[in-house]
Amino acid sequence: MAAAICCPSGLAAASSGRQQPSPLRPSSFCGSSVASCSYRPQLSLRCQSRRQSRHAQSVVYASIKAPWEGAPPARLVLEDGSVWHGTAFGHTGTEVGEVVFNTSLTGYQEILTDPSYKGQFVCFTYPHIGNVGINPEDMESEKVHLGGVIVRDLSCKVSNYRANITLDEYLKQQKVMGIAGVDTRAITRRLRVTGCLNGAICTDPSVSDEELVARTKSWTIVGKDLIKEVTCTEPYEWADPTGEEWEFAEQAKSRNGAPPLRVVAYDYGIKHNILRRLTSFGCKVTVVPADFPAEKVLDMNPDGVFFSNGPGDPSAVPYAVENAKKILGKKPVFGICMGHQVLGQAFGGKTFKLKFGHHGGNHPLRHTPTGRIEISSQNHNFAVDTATLPPEVEVSLINLNDGTCAGMYHPGLRAMTVQSHPEASPGPHDSDVAFTEWIEMVKAEAAASKA
Numbered sequence: 241m242a243a244a245i246c247c248p249s250g251l252a253a254a255s256s257g258r259q260q261p262s263p264l265r266p267s268s269f270c271g272s273s274v275a276s277c278s279y280r281p282q283l284s285l286r287c288q289s290r291r292q293s294r295h296a297q298s299v300v301y302a303s304i305k306a307p308w309e310g311a312p313p314a315r316l317v318l319e320d321g322s323v324w325h326g327t328a329f330g331h332t333g334t335e336v337g338e339v340v341f342n343t344s345l346t347g348y349q350e351i352l353t354d355p356s357y358k359g360q361f362v363c364f365t366y367p368h369i370g371n372v373g374i375n376p377e378d379m380e381s382e383k384v385h386l387g388g389v390i391v392r393d394l395s396c397k398v399s400n401y402r403a404n405i406t407l408d409e410y411l412k413q414q415k416v417m418g419i420a421g422v423d424t425r426a427i428t429r430r431l432r433v434t435g436c437l438n439g440a441i442c443t444d445p446s447v448s449d450e451e452l453v454a455r456t457k458s459w460t461i462v463g464k465d466l467i468k469e470v471t472c473t474e475p476y477e478w479a480d481p482t483g484e485e486w487e488f489a490e491q492a493k494s495r496n497g498a499p500p501l502r503v504v505a506y507d508y509g510i511k512h513n514i515l516r517r518l519t520s521f522g523c524k525v526t527v528v529p530a531d532f533p534a535e536k537v538l539d540m541n542p543d544g545v546f547f548s549n550g551p552g553d554p555s556a557v558p559y560a561v562e563n564a565k566k567i568l569g570k571k572p573v574f575g576i577c578m579g580h581q582v583l584g585q586a587f588g589g590k591t592f593k594l595k596f597g598h599h600g601g602n603h604p605l606r607h608t609p610t611g612r613i614e615i616s617s618q619n620h621n622f623a624v625d626t627a628t629l630p631p632e633v634e635v636s637l638i639n640l641n642d643g644t645c646a647g648m649y650h651p652g653l654r655a656m657t658v659q660s661h662p663e664a665s666p667g668p669h670d671s672d673v674a675f676t677e678w679i680e681m682v683k684a685e686a687a688a689s690k691a
């Protein structure tokens with residue numbers, strides 16, 4: 241049975257009486273032998289404040305026990321029947337979601353707090369996760385939205401002057417489950433062959449593998465409106481720009497003295513760095529809930545309207561598409577990721593589910609008008625079907641890994657979209673030019689309306 245070959249124990253092993261994983265050797269957690277591992281048990285967090293810690297402290301020791309000491313066993317059960325035994329971190333219990341793999345080498349905190357991962361478990365292909373802890377500055381939203389975290393090797397120490405909590409502690413606080421010590425490479429290869437699979441992470445030994453498989457099979461992300469679970473409830477203003485290290489875009493640098501551009505941003509699960517980036521480009525941003533009526537947005541008479549990233553199936557949010565249709569042609573619009581998929585449908589196109597999606601920081605794109613190649617950060621499982629788009633829509637960006645649509649222009653409706661994340665932090669900045677392009681469009685329209 242395939243499961244028995246590529247994971248330490250499959251259903252066959254479990255049903256033959258082997259319910260618990262064999263104890264993991266310490267070396268499988270910290271990547272070094274016990275003797276060379278500098279983990280110190282039971283020390284409280286030593287990183288007090290950013291300024292104090294910047295020069296004096298570079299290492300935060302976890303207040304938790306070493307991951308292999310006393311951590312409860314956990315299982316990841318996939319809907320194909322494979323069972324992956326490991327060790328729990330974060331919250332305990334049982335959770336079901338769609339398993340996706342992310343190939344980013346850095347940025348697990350940004351991934352955890354990206355609302356677009358709602359309903360999904362992220363399997364990190366980078367083998368060593370947790371080494372920079374969690375800090376208050378790199379949040380992409382107020383909380384963790386994804387359903388579960390799958391890692392090969394949970395770091396036993398935190399080395400980052402900005403960190404104030406370990407990954408394990410943060411996930412406990414957030415009541416989100418993690419499993420460590422599983423073969424993330426084998427899981428990723430499986431997902432690449434079969435496509436995305438639903439999975440269950442479970443720390444409860446009284447729940448059988450068979451029951452967990454059944455639960456994964458009766459769950460689906462398709463057709464679910466997950467946006468309503470992550471959007472804001474009331475409109476709010478955003479005023480915080482990106483920091484100095486982001487001052488590489490001429491457009492953002494030359495904003496001084498210019499009156500702000502007024503932008504309304506639909507919040508489908510908006511990432512903070514999108515808001516910071518728009519602010520850096522001179523926008524005064526009002527964020528509105530996902531179902532905020534288009535008429536009210538138009539009454540606010542903004543210079544431009546933005547449609548954000550967000551979780552789940554874009555075909556399950558017709559109200560968002562209807563609002564977008566009412567705004568198209570009346571204001572310059574820009575959509576990122578879910579926003580791109582909503583606008584694609586508003587243009588008349590359809591979306592479909594990719595085999596295993598795009599999740600990582602090194603996806604190559606070609607900008608069709610110029611031939612420019614961008615390395616982009618990506619996180620999506622659905623895509624716009626170019627064959628369904630009307631002829632007025634130009635496919636502006638193509639994903640060079642699989643030829644799918646990564647961006648659109650609708651010149652007649654003054655609309656542009658990108659499927660990738662030009663704001664990605666951390667991430668390549670090649671796609672930041674998308675903000676420059678849209679801001680030019682908004683400025684031109686604002687100038688024309690005043691003339």
Ligand SMILES: NC(=O)CC[C@H](N)C(=O)O
Binds near residue numbers: 576577619623
């Ligand atoms: N990052 C996003 O906005 C994700 C878009 C959509 N939820 C998808 O998975 O395709």
